[in-house]
């Protein structure tokens with residue numbers, strides 16, 4: 001099996017090195033090919049994602065990505081031209097983001113009790129599609145639009161995936177998060193499709209919350225959530241909140257999935273390139289290592305994934321929260337634990 005590796009920018013480089021350390025311990029047969037994509041390549045050559053590289057990536061079984069984005073590049077160039085282009089071209093319609101409070105991890109909340117949610121964020125539509133523009137530029141009457149695109153096809157496939165995940169979990173509970181009281185066109189489509197698909201999953205209890213109220217409950221009562229399904233932008237925002245309440249963005253893993261299996265799925269930490277700490281060796285690589293766990297699970301290597309997840313769970317249960325993270329030390333420890 002072949003894995004493409006895109007370390008990308010900032011701490012992406014640092015955390016991917018540690019993710020690979022762990023991967024090599026549990027899956028030494030996985031062949032890895034590094035790809036130099038990101039700010040440095042763009043600065044050097046003006047290239048973001050050449051078509052030839054995209055074609056090569058398609059030939060892999062999966063992709064591991066660190067982070068994309070750099071302060072030296074105007075906002076959006078790398079994010080849209082590289083990261084989102086990968087997600088769109090490879091039809092990563094499910095952006096899967098688990099958020100679990102591991103034993104031994106103290107979140108910032110006073111609320112007690114387990115947190116174990118699985119956010120199914122739509123990945124190829126919504127306001128992310130670039131459907132907009134600017135009129136009367138540089139006048140006092142400038143108008144900017146960013147229109148959210150929601151197709152019945154796109155919503156149905158992500159909603160169906162969320163139900164399939166929910167029915168396989170003990171609580172069998174699914175929450176749709178949207179803003180149907182204001183975004184009535186898109187919200188109406190999402191609500192209707194959830195209702196329709198729910199008829200095929202009578203064992204799954206369905207709840208609905210507006211995204212503003214949900215953002216509050218993520219902090220006051222996160223234990224109420226099991227599986228969540230939501231659109232691309234709401235999903236981006238609530239998964240950073242979910243990460244914060246489960247110990248921080250350094251622990252949050254994700255998978256961008258083409259559920260049909262036509263294209264390679266891509267696994268990455270939820271966090272970005274963190275320019276504020278890049279190069280200091282203090283980024284937590286755990287989110288990347290957990291993303292490696294998701295990747296192995298996706299490739300049907302459940303035993304190897306279990307080793308990775310168990311290594312993280314043990315390490316987190318024994319970490320001293322007062323001690324400053326050293327990226328390479330965490331990676332070394334996780335690799336040693338995973339190999340045992």
Ligand SMILES: NC(=O)c1ccc[n+]([C@@H]2O[C@H](COP(=O)([O-])OP(=O)(O)OC[C@H]3O[C@@H](n4cnc5c(N)ncnc54)[C@H](O)[C@@H]3O)[C@@H](O)[C@H]2O)c1
Nearest residue numbers: 067068069070079249250270271272273274276277283284
């Ligand atoms: N998937 C991605 O590649 C991705 C995701 C988010 C942001 N970005 C990009 O990254 C750049 C920076 O964005 P941002 O600052 O809004 O978000 P960010 O996630 O990079 O950083 C937010 C905060 O979290 C901290 N942080 C992030 N990851 C950490 C880790 N592993 N360990 C410890 N602390 C960590 C950072 O130091 C920072 O204080 C931007 O260019 C943005 O577009 C990329």
Ligand SMILES: CC(C)[C@H](C(=O)O)[C@@H](O)C(=O)O
Nearest residue numbers: 069079080083084236270272
């Ligand atoms: C960098 C950006 C395009 C990306 C997103 O919004 O999806 C990031 O915030 C994420 O969560 O992966």
Ligand SMILES: [Mg+2]
Nearest residue numbers: 236237240270
């Ligand atoms: Mg985000």
